[in-house]
Amino acid sequence: MxxxxxxxxxxxxxxxxxxITKAMNMVAAAKLRGAQEKMESFRPYTAKFNDAMSNLSGGANTNAFPLMEERAVKAVELVVVTSDRGLCGSFNANIVKLVMKKIDEYESEGKTVSLVCVGKKGHQLLKKTGKVRKSYRDIMGNFQMFNAREIATDLTQQFLGGNSDKVEIIYGAFQSVARQVPAMSSFLPVQPVEAEENAAPKISGDYIYEPSTEEIMDVLQPLYLNVVIYHAMLEVGACEHAARMTAMDNATSAxxxxxxxxxxxxxxxxxxxxxxxxxxxxxxxxxxx
CATH class of the missing domain: 1.10.287 (Helix Hairpins)
Incomplete structure (x- = not known):
């Protein structure tokens, strides 16, 4: 004894x-309020952007836009958005688990896979795969729209240069303070945004655009890609603090x-x-x- x-x-x-764990729980709770407000205030902007893209792409000739080009998929690039810091339970591990599952699926189909890691934890957990093409570390603590623009520009150049035929984003989706789940969304080629099945019917008509729909789409598509990346980063930012708050609360109880x-x-x-x-x-x- x-x-x-x-x-x-x-x-x-x-x-x-x-x-220490109780103090970290309180800090995470304070940061969560700000991150959640920022995320929720951006969601209406994202929804309106989707509505505009849906209306424009519905009547446009998608073959006229390089970013909407559908081609045989031989190379897939996965954008993995995680946090820069740990001590948030299994949040980052669950995202990486989904990434490894998608890598196995695509490689079993004979496709090559490359990774772009946004966040230090994703880079640390995935660098051993040897598939990480580029990493953006130490930006998730205080990211801005220009960070999303830089990432989207790099991905677009890779797609237009033929280095990737398909790009997908894997990130943590914020559902509630107690629930954060890995999610995946398509990034490139840009898909026409479809209305939700259960959405209420909206009054619509035939719109005349000035300048032409094609000219507007040329301007909106890069902005749309920036919004998609920024939205994923906001979701992960809120998820990180919620997961850390829960983990530190469990640690204090233990x-x-x-x-x-x-x-x-x-x-x-x-x-x-x-x-x-x-x-x-x-x-x-x-x-x-």
Whole structure:
């Protein structure tokens, strides 16, 4: 059995750990509020952009746009959006797990796969595959639209240059504070946005665009790609703080359980020490008789 001093030292150490995890939980909760507000305020903009793209692409000739070119898929590029920091449970691991599953699927079909990692954790977990073409690290803590524009420009150049025939984004989708799930969406070629099946019918008509639909689409498509990347980064930003808040709360609860168990061990050890001392005293008294 461990000595009283050793058990007491362990209890003090676990209590200090609990203080750290509780503080990290509070910091994550404060950051989550800002990240969630930012994400939710951007969602209406994304929805309106999708509506505009849906209306334009519905009547446009998709063959006239290089970014909408459908071709035989031989090379696939996966954009993996994760966090820069850890201590957020299995959030990043679940995204990487989906990435590995997609890599196996595409390679079994005879396609080559390359990766673009946005976030340090994705790079650390996937660099051993040898498929990482480019990494954007240390940007998820304070990213802006120009970061999304840089990533989208690189992906577009790769697609137009024939280095990739299909590009998909894998990221963490924020559903609630307690639930963040890996999600995947198509990036290139740009797909005509379809209306939701259960969406209420909208009043529509035949619109005349000035300049032409093709000219408008040429301008909107790059902006649309920027929006898609930025939206994925916002989702991951909110997911990271929510996952870390949950993980730190679980860690604090685990520390309390460990302290309770160590306290029982400490009390048993102390009682055993007291009993031994009493036995020594009684034995010495009996010996003097």
């Amino acid at each position: 461990a000595s009283l001093k050793e058990v007491k030292t362990k209890i003090a150490g676990v209590k200090k750990t609990a203080q 520390c309390k359980d460990i302290v309770a168990n160590l306290t029982v061990v400490y009390n048993k050890a102390r009682q055993a020490a007291v009993t031994n001392e009493l036995m020594d005293i009684v034995g010495g008294a009996e010996a003097l008789k």
